[in-house]
Ligand SMILES: Nc1ncnc2c1ncn2[C@@H]1O[C@H](COP(=O)(O)OP(=O)(O)OP(=O)(O)O)[C@@H](O)[C@H]1O
């Protein structure tokens with residue numbers, strides 16, 4: 001079977017500073033892949049390269065067996081890392097989510113009844129329908145995150161790229177967002193790339209885990225990859241891995257009793 | 259009030275007021291939300307350079323000013339493309355260059371040209387039938403383009419990175435917004451003048467932004483303010499013999515203060 005995302009020898013640099021070096025990954029249809037690594041390790045850069053927002057210095061990315069182009073982008077949904085959205089922009093939640101459908105409508109076409117129904121379904125699905133009339137600037141962090149997930153889903157993507165969708169949320173909201181993504185993944189057979197710092201919250205759902213720090217340190221099934229040696233190397237610190245009931249759990253070195 | 263429109267020049271002026279007020283305030287919504295005031299000012303100065311060149315060469319100044327507006331937009335886009343240079347200094351560099359060209363051309367003219375004055379400070383009653391025809395054609399191009407690409411322009415204005423990520427050619431549309439801004443300035447430069455044209459673009463949309471957090475409402479309120487102020491300014495300037503461009507801008511600023519009192523939070 002051909003991978004939906006194929007990354008071959010990918011190197012990305014910002015002005016001469018290398019952010020990703022010689023990354024090779026194959027992601028297959030329906031996989032739920034977690035991408036982990038310390039701050040500045042290139043996680044966001046990897047997602048942006050997959051979307052073609054940054055062009056590779058070397059290597060190649062192929063999506064759906066073809067090049068990274070506008071047609072491929074229309075088959076993907078993206079939830080960017082927080083902070084890149086202008087929250088003062090005068091737009092209501094419903095219309096902001098509708099924008100996710102714009103690229104699929106023809107020129108001169110305005111949202112049709114079926115577009116509106118889709119927006120309604122997706123907003124209900126992420127439990128944000130009650131927010132539809134609110135200006136985007138008046139949402140809480142967790143509410144906003146649901147709205148951006150809805151915008152990414154409303155185009156019926158085949159690949160969903162999520163950049164730290166739970167960062168800054170309380171424990172319960174984090175759980176709700178992860179369950180939501182898990183349900184969508186299961187229900188629609190979506191391929192998901194999920195960037196996070198909180199591996200324990202999602203590892204039970206993940207098919208694969210990638211540990212990044214400029215290069216790809218490890219990539220494979222969570223049980224094979226979440227190992228104390230790997231983590232100590234990637235995070236360069238006292239990380240422990242303990243065996244949970246069904247899977248390994250990552251704990252940070254004991255700071256309290258040194 | 260209708261008796262003032264028995265003269266041809268006043269009828270032309272009225273049509274110019276509606277056209278300029280409408281087109282400026284629609285494009286102004288993008289300018290305000292995207293923060294394009296400075297490039298707008300740069301383009302206004304560049305178009306003035308084009309106007310002077312038109313007089314120097316003896317061709318219709320609106321044609322040369324379109325050319326100069328596009329050169330300005332093109333230069334800034336080339337030098338800021340792919341993050342090569344920050345937008346602000348790039349505009350600063352070419353803004354001054356274009357103004358220097360204008361001054362150079364004025365120097366080359368060697369004779370005083372009173373008509374240049376109206377392009378500098380605006381004189382809506384000196385708009386001729388030919389001017390009006392060119393303005394109308396350009397106005398239809400601008401508003402037509404906005405209508406055709408409304409969704410794309412909106413998405414690119416709101417969130418250019420997401421627009422690109424979801425398959426919209428954001429670079430093209432960013433350039434298109436600047437090109438439309440250039441045409442808008444050319445349409446307006448004779449009526450309100452190079453110095454004041456930015457006000458007619460920025461103030462109506464800013465008034466609308468005070469009153470609503472809904473972009474669609476902004477596209478209705480902004481032209482409402484822009485056209486009302488243009489017609490009002492025209493009438494006042496006729497009755498009291500005032501400079502039309504300045505009168506329009508002062509009315510707009512009053513509207514701005516009024517809307518600020520009713521501002522929505524957020
Ligand atoms: N626009 C940019 N210009 C220059 N360097 C950049 C840019 N964006 C990222 N970098 C650099 O590239 C490297 C990788 O950044 P990236 O944003 O991909 O990290 P990340 O893994 O997403 O980090 P975080 O967990 O903090 O979000 C970092 O060293 C960063 O400083």
Ligand SMILES: [Mg+2]
Nearest residue numbers: 043044081163
């Ligand atoms: Mg990041």
